[in-house]
Amino acid sequence: MSETKSFYQEYEVFSKRTPTSSFQHQFNLLAPNEDMALILAQENFMRREPVVDIWVVNRKNVRSMSEEERMSLPRLDNKDYRTTKGYGYLRKKWREYEQGMLDEKEILSWAGGRKK
């Protein structure tokens, strides 16, 4: 039996715990096709946790990195300008102007909308 026609196709399984959480890789399983992979996925890897959605991906459709390619991932710790860390001095400056700093905590708290 040729490799492509084998019952044992490899599927990677991803699932979401809540509607707003990201898909998370769980594990992988063998199945002959994606419909079968889908009905096997939840009970194999998420028997004891909440799930709101599942993806199954045939591994042949995943472009993964080699050991050498993964060496392209680390970076220097000199990129404060890209994060709020590089702008921490603003807190003091705003205080001089008698204003509060609109930091992450403050901005995300606006999710509740305008309150009277």
Next chain:
Amino acid sequence: MVIMTEDQKMIYFMKRIVAGEKIEADDWMPREYRDTLIKLISMHGMSEIMGALPEKEWVPKAPSLYRKLGIMAKVQDEMGHGQLLLRVVEDLLKPYGKTRGDLMQDLFNEDLKFHNVFHMETKTWADAGLIGWLVDGAAIITQTNMLGASYGPYAKALQRICAEEVFHAQHGEAIIMALAEGTDVQKAMVQDALNRWWPSLLMFFGPESKATTGTSKQEATIRYKIRINTNEELRQSFLDKYVPRILSLGMTIPDETIYFNEESKEWIYQQPDWAEFRKIISNNGPRSQARLNLRRSSYENNAWVREALSAKVN
């Protein structure tokens, strides 16, 4: 890319091992590392699959709706652990062109062995409890010892497995406690189970040195940081945790000589019959052939299903 010689690759690989890095499935690895992992994990995985059989014997007979549900969930987990581990070993076997089908054939040809405990008979309901409590207890000791394994996919599978083992142990404890607190017949049942399983539990961790069985993976698995402790250290750790608990439930250890040496901080105990151990793990235990037959016949009997669905590959 920098072209590395085999020697340089090996030096780089060992550097990663020493630094506590995780090795991934497609990374370069020395053949000895790959083969050690294959041997270890295929035996671990197949033991889970074979280990489902002695316990499933008690699934229909479990003595209440709740116990029936509990033991079903437990046996399901054993199959699930087999699934996780076989997937890990199947990826390691890729360079050798082998698949799950080949692993099953290796089991049937008796080239691939499974743990001594799963060759034994289960005679009463107490055995089902004892397996959950003490066999899984022993398995928890060996498996948690490898949670930090240098091979990433194995460590990941073990994390899932160990989380579920906690449920298995408690499922076993619940059965054992009900019996130990029960009628005289129930108490006798649980003591009888312990008497019969005790030597197998000691054997579970393997012999102290390879002088006993001729081969041992201990040295390579420790050198490659797959596990931390030796067989004997693991057995001592099992005795540390379980002897006091067994005694507290009013049971007796079926070894009059056992005691804890305060000076050496070690349990001194009667060695199990290691010749018997060799016999059992070479598939000549009380239920070895019957369980292999069951596994083989169900696999062959269902071959048409896998064949039919091979036509449904997309």
Next chain:
Amino acid sequence: MSNTEKVLSVEEREAVKALLFQLADDDFLFSYRASEWLGLAPHIEEDVASSSITQDTMGHSAMYYMLLENLGAGKADDLAHLRPAEERRNSVLTERVNGEGYYMDTPQYDWAYTVVRSYFYTQAKKVKIDSLRNSSYEPLAEVAIKVNMEIYYHLMHWRVWFEQLLSSTEDAKVRMTDAIKLVMADFGDVFSYGDQKEAIERFDIIATEEDLEENWILAITPMFEKLGNDLPVVPKNAERNGRNGEHTRDLVEAIATLSEVYRMDLSASW
């Protein structure tokens, strides 16, 4: 449990109990047979997945036995373990063995039969649950809403298996077609209430036998049209009606096994 629960007349109470025994015994025996497959399914991943369905199903039977316990019929565990075959009210379909051989030896279970039985049974269960969600007996309606939640997955699972095997190799088609014949031969009592028909239907506890059967046929029609297979025909009269306690030796043997430990000491705690 609802606090608006009304007081039942003696007749209505007996009718509710009669139906509950049918529902409970159906799921209990169906799950029992499925549990014999543990560790022996055609594929390891399927072994794990189908075991969840088996557990869910036994969980459903436990809920029905609890309703019976609440109605004073006896302890749920006693009801599940101790009643002899002639007192059981499950459909004969659910008690049939999975194939030849005892589960402790080397049984030759038939996966085609299991797929067909599971799909047809689960679809029948879904039709009943849809009706029971509006049952006049409120505690049962509440249980039906819970069961309904889990049955989506069960049905999806067995539909995929049924469709794929029936549209694969010639060998598989022959096995599946034979299995359909075997399953349908036992389908005569699946929608039957036996000699309790009049009582059960009178109190609006569940839809009529005829309505359930019609809904079942409607539910499976798209699958059969898609596959180009002839629709199965539900036998008019069951050769044995499990709802009246008419059973096979398979059930007698199953009860002996499933109660072996439980019967050792009825006053003991396990």
